[in-house]
Amino acid sequence: xxxxxxxxxxxxxxxxxxxxxxxxxxxxxxxxxxxxxxxxxxxxxxxxxxxxxxxxxxxxxxxxxxxxxxxxxxxxxxxxxxxxxxxxxxxxxxxxxxxxxxxxxxxxxxxxxxxxxxxxxxxxxxxxxxxxxxxxxxxxxxxxxxxxxxxxxxxxxxxxxxxxxxxxxxxxxxxxxxxxxxxxxxxxxxxxxxxxxxxxxxxxxxxxxxxxxxxxxxxxxxxxxxxxxxxxxxxxxxxxxx
Amino acid sequence: xxxxxxxxxxxxxxxxxxxxxxxxxxxxxxxxxxxxxxxxxxxxxxxxxxxxxxxxxxxxxxxxxxxxxxxxxxxxxxxxxxxxxxxxxxxxxxxxxxxxxxxxxxxxxxxxxxxxxxxxxxxxxxxxxxxxxxxxxxxxxxxxxxxxxxxxxxxxxxxxxxxxxxxxxxxxxxxxxxxxxxxxxxxxxxxxxxxxxxxxxxxxxxxxxxxxxxxxxxxxxxxxxxxxxxxxxxxxxxxxxxxxxxxxxxxxxxxxxxxxxxxxxxxxxxxxxxxxxxxxxxxxxxxxxxxxxxxxxxxxxxxxxxxxxxxxxxxxxxxxxxxxxxxxxxxxxxxxxxxxxxxxxxxxxxxxxxxxxxxxxxxxxxxxxxxxxxxxxxxxxxxxxxxxxxxxxxxxxxxxxxxxxxxxxxxxxxxxxxxxxxxxxxxxxxxxxxxxxxxxxxxxxxxxxxxxxxxxxxxxxxxxxxxxxxxxxxxxxxxxxxxxxxxxxxxxxxxxxxxxxxxxxxxxxxxxxxxxxxxxxxxxxxxxxxxxxxxxxxxxxxxxxxxxxxxxxxxxxxxxxxxxxxxxxxxxxxxxxxxxxxxxxxxxxxxxxxxxxxxxxxxxxxxxxxxxxxxxxxxxxxxxxxxxxxxxxxxxxxxxxxxxxxxxxxxxxxxxxxxxxxxxxxxxxxxxxxxxxxxxxxxxxxxxxxxxxxxxxxxxxxxxxxxxxxxxxxxxxxxxxxxxxxxxxxxxxxxxxxxxxxxxxxxxxxx
Numbered sequence: 003x004x005x006x007x008x009x010x011x012x013x014x015x016x017x018x019x020x021x022x023x024x025x026x027x028x029x030x031x032x033x034x035x036x037x038x039x040x041x042x043x044x045x046x047x048x049x050x051x052x053x054x055x056x057x058x059x060x061x062x063x064x065x066x067x068x069x070x071x072x073x074x075x076x077x078x079x080x081x082x083x084x085x086x087x088x089x090x091x092x093x094x095x096x097x098x099x100x101x102x103x104x105x106x107x108x109x110x111x112x113x114x115x116x117x118x119x120x121x122x123x124x125x126x127x128x129x130x131x132x133x134x135x136x137x138x139x140x141x142x143x144x145x146x147x148x149x150x151x152x153x154x155x156x157x158x159x160x161x162x163x164x165x166x167x168x169x170x171x172x173x174x175x176x177x178x179x180x181x182x183x184x185x186x187x188x189x190x191x192x193x194x195x196x197x198x199x200x201x202x203x204x205x206x207x208x209x210x211x212x213x214x215x216x217x218x219x220x221x222x223x224x225x226x227x228x229x230x231x232x233x234x235x236x237x238x239x240x241x242x243x244x
Numbered sequence: 245x246x247x248x249x250x251x252x253x254x255x256x257x258x259x260x261x262x263x264x265x266x267x268x269x270x271x272x273x274x275x276x277x278x279x280x281x282x283x284x285x286x287x288x289x290x291x292x293x294x295x296x297x298x299x300x301x302x303x304x305x306x307x308x309x310x311x312x313x314x315x316x317x318x319x320x321x322x323x324x325x326x327x328x329x330x331x332x333x334x335x336x337x338x339x340x341x342x343x344x345x346x347x348x349x350x351x352x353x354x355x356x357x358x359x360x361x362x363x364x365x366x367x368x369x370x371x372x373x374x375x376x377x378x379x380x381x382x383x384x385x386x387x388x389x390x391x392x393x394x395x396x397x398x399x400x401x402x403x404x405x406x407x408x409x410x411x412x413x414x415x416x417x418x419x420x421x422x423x424x425x426x427x428x429x430x431x432x433x434x435x436x437x438x439x440x441x442x443x444x445x446x447x448x449x450x451x452x453x454x455x456x457x458x459x460x461x462x463x464x465x466x467x468x469x470x471x472x473x474x475x476x477x478x479x480x481x482x483x484x485x486x487x488x489x490x491x492x493x494x495x496x497x498x499x500x501x502x503x504x505x506x507x508x509x510x511x512x513x514x515x516x517x518x519x520x521x522x523x524x525x526x527x528x529x530x531x532x533x534x535x536x537x538x539x540x541x542x543x544x545x546x547x548x549x550x551x552x553x554x555x556x557x558x559x560x561x562x563x564x565x566x567x568x569x570x571x572x573x574x575x576x577x578x579x580x581x582x583x584x585x586x587x588x589x590x591x592x593x594x595x596x597x598x599x600x601x602x603x604x605x606x607x608x609x610x611x612x613x614x615x616x617x618x619x620x621x622x623x624x625x626x627x628x629x630x631x632x633x634x635x636x637x638x639x640x641x642x643x644x645x646x647x648x649x650x651x652x653x654x655x656x657x658x659x660x661x662x663x664x665x666x667x668x669x670x671x672x673x674x675x676x677x678x679x680x681x682x683x684x685x686x687x688x689x690x691x692x693x694x695x696x697x698x699x700x701x702x703x704x705x706x707x708x709x710x711x712x713x714x715x716x717x718x719x720x721x722x723x724x725x726x727x728x729x730x731x732x733x734x735x736x737x738x739x740x741x742x743x744x745x746x747x748x749x750x751x752x753x754x755x756x757x758x759x760x761x762x763x764x765x766x767x768x769x770x771x772x773x774x775x776x777x778x779x780x781x782x783x784x785x786x787x788x789x790x791x792x793x794x795x796x797x798x799x800x801x802x803x804x805x806x807x808x809x810x811x812x813x814x815x816x817x818x819x820x821x822x823x824x825x826x827x828x829x830x831x832x833x834x835x836x837x838x839x840x841x842x843x844x845x846x847x848x849x850x851x852x853x854x855x856x857x858x859x860x861x862x863x864x865x866x867x868x869x870x871x872x873x874x875x876x877x878x879x880x881x882x883x884x885x886x887x888x889x890x891x892x893x894x895x896x897x898x899x900x901x902x903x904x905x906x907x908x909x910x911x912x913x914x915x916x917x918x919x920x921x922x923x924x925x926x927x928x929x930x931x932x933x934x935x936x937x938x939x940x941x942x943x944x945x946x947x948x949x950x951x952x953x954x955x956x957x958x959x960x961x962x963x964x965x966x967x968x969x970x971x972x973x974x975x976x977x978x979x980x981x982x983x984x985x986x987x988x989x990x991x992x993x994x995x
Binding site (some may be wrong): 009017018019020021022025026050055056057059060061062115116118119145147149198209211212215217218 | 391394395398400401483484485486489577660663664665667668669670672674686780801863961
């Protein structure tokens with residue numbers, strides 16, 4: 003019998019989707035979820051790390067700007083560099099950008115307002131540990147909830163992202179058309195989520211953990227979480243960091 | 245009495261009689277610090293001196309009530325060892341002075357009231373009132389308040405799941421911002437604001453104390469004039485991140501069983517939290533101000549005691565556990581310090597570096613505050629308000645145009661612009677989202693769910709305060725019933741003008757009686773609440789606005805029902821009866837520019853029977869959608885059910901019997917106790933039979949079909965005329981677009 007899967011969920015003092023992610027991991031994936039406190043400088047042996055949404059340290063300065071200096075992020079960077087799977091959702095995506103694990107930066111939404119609603123994304127790359135259960139071009143309905151989701155990168159970075167298939171989600175209409183009207187926050191090229199070049203780190207603005215339960219009216223998030231589970235299973239044994 | 249003392253008393257918002265009462269309670273003249281403490285504690289905001297005697301009329305008991313009014317929040321048992329904890333509060337005055345921070349700190353305050361009781365907050369609602377959006381200042385206030393609520397609630401991670409917004413000139417210079425919070429706690433671990441146990445340590449935790457908000461409570465107990473904006477320094481600045489730390493630290497302290505009692509330092513800050521906790525427990529408290537964490541140097545005891553700096557709590561710990569308390573606070577990076585201890589002498593004794601700077605019986609500040617039974621008299625203008633000669637009001641020639649006008653009215657229109665700025669999904673409990681009659685939140689680990697709603701039609705209330713307030717209770721309950729929830733209890737936020745005016749006091753007394761009678765008939769106790777008087781600017785009072793926040797329980801979350809039609813071919817039924825109820829309607833206001841008449845008649849027995857039928861039908865799984873008929877009447881309610889269908893608008897074909905009524909009464913009248921259901925056509929007769937059994941009028945209106953809303957009226961001779969015929973897509977664009985358009989173009993919607 004193999005050891006149970008262990009997924010770490012980071013907890014910054016201002017994280018507010020940590021419990022939601024924990025619940026999704028345990029209920030949907032049947033995996034063990036461990037909360038990892040932001041003051042920890044070492045990770046226990048883990049199969050994957052989720053950086054949840056929220057306002058890490060209040061984010062009064064710039065989203066994720068302080069979180070990148072936290073002890074736990076030093077450990078997460080080591081974990082990612084060793085090939086560990088890291089999923090950053092919303093504020094988690096913002097932190098990954100600030101920490102340099104993903105390229106680009108996040109600007110305030112085009113409307114300058116916080117936006118919470120269901121949007122549609124098109125799956126642009128199914129050959130990732132986070133989207134393997136999706137079909138190419140499949141349209142998912144996922145909720146967003148952020149004030150700074152307007153992804154930006156310079157032209158060279160954007161070209162690289164495209165060339166290496168690092169763009170995983172694009173905002174689209176319910177029929178899958180990538181249009182300016184379907185872009186909720188003004189992000190460059192309708193980008194809703196990207197991976198690093200190696201493909202083991204994903205940052206995404208939508209919240210899969212909020213749509214993984216039929217009771218809430220939408221289970222599209224399960225596809226992403228179950229893809230992660232498949233990837234973890236195929237990568238056992240657990241990666242330990244030192 | 246010297247004129248300088250007279251001035252000092254007046255500056256502190258006290259009367260000379262009140263000053264004399266202080267002298268007799270103390271047996272001496274108060275010093276300046278003590279005068280400041282009395283000033284805030286005896287302010288209307290803290291003492292409820294004009295309302296306390298009358299609030300006793302409200303029913304507060306029920307088998308499931310764990311904690312009624314008098315604590316930081318009300319608590320009701322919801323089974324499974326759990327309790328729902330909730331309260332509503334106003335933050336009107338600060339929000340008018342500084343909309344973003346005023347609203348944000350309102351959210352912060354109500355959250356603290358909830359987690360103080362040992363509950364984790366799970367939902368927020370807001371009831372907002374503004375002047376019309378054609379005025380730039382109102383757009384500024386509205387946008388600022390919504391952004392402030394969003395800024396605070398989103399950051400701390402408590403979903404804002406609903407509420408209500410309406411617009412009327414009467415709120416031009418006095419907007420209302422009422423915030424409601426619901427939390428869940430273990431029923432056997434409710435914490436109260438009591439300083440029990442002589443010798444126990446008194447601990448300050450949270451933000452450092454600054455000079456902000458001194459005399460905020462006194463400001464909130466005064467009317468407004470031209471200079472109100474100069475009071476901006478008395479509005480505090482919110483820090484939701486610190487509140488998040490405070491929330492988590494408090495919940496952990498309670499989980500570890502380290503506390504005896506705790507209270508938020510809200511209005512009147514350290515003074516109110518310490519004297520109220522001592523007073524409730526019959527103890528005293530001795531404080532050493534030198535130990536209070538401070539943000540500014542050189543603060544006087546007066547300033548430290550009266551500061552309303554946000555995100556602070558006062559705790560009384562179990563004996564010898566102060567070290568453990570401080571350790572948990574350190575883990576969460578929250579400032580904490582032991583600043584005193586519980587005593588047995590009933591005194592609030594305040595020291596600065598060991599020297600006594602104030603010494604006042606705790607009860608003198610709380611229980612002994614003056615109460616007034618102020619004179620009440622119906623105003624002379626009441627007859628004019630209630631006069632309405634319907635024969636002078638022409639019936640509409642184009643009902644389509646009226647329907648479109650109403651759907652675009654900012655009070656009726658879709659509020660997506662508001663609630664899309666609120667994170668309404670965090671915590672993953674939101675089963676029915678904002679925009680419905682009530683929001684529904686599942687309770688993880690159980691099969692149950694809680695439903696929450698807020699309601700008040702203040703136009704009804706000014707026309708008849710008794711009926712208007714009773715209607716607010718009935719409609720809130722009806723909203724809960726529409727989603728399948730049994731109403732459990734309510735909290736009220738009573739917003740009125742200056743109680744020193746007999747006409748305002750008359751409105752207040754009638755409204756309290758209206759709430760009390762509706763609560764008794766519907767068997768819904770009042771478990772918490774708030775009174776906000778002095779909502780008056782330059783002599784003009786707001787309409788009486790008693791907002792009702794209500795909580796209901798669903799035993800089976802999967803039975804929750806929403807307002808949108810679900811399938812073509814379903815039968816549409818109306819439960820309840822339509823009468824000639826045009827007084828106080830949104831139709832009369834928007835189309836005929838009259839705010840007049842008598843509000844709809846409310847028959848509480850019929851209301852109770854209606855609720856029984858709908859709940860029974862929902863519990864039997866027969867109901868596909870349910871929607872309350874409210875502002876805009878039957879036609880607007882039908883349109884909303886069409887436009888709220890999950891996968892885009894669904895049409896309906898409706899035929900109404902004329903019953904000899906005016907067609908505007910039929911379509912846009914606001915008769916109470918009516919709910920529109922859609923059911924599978926095979927289940928239609930079952931509903932008709934259930935309604936017949938309870939003697940609730942039930943009529944089959946038509947069925948869900950196509951993509952147009954068509955309403956025809958059959959007159960007494962059997963002739964049918966098509967009165968409304970519009971594509972749903974067009975109605976949808978109007979309904980969803982009107983608020984944004986009103987804000988973006990600055991054009992007057994139809995307020």
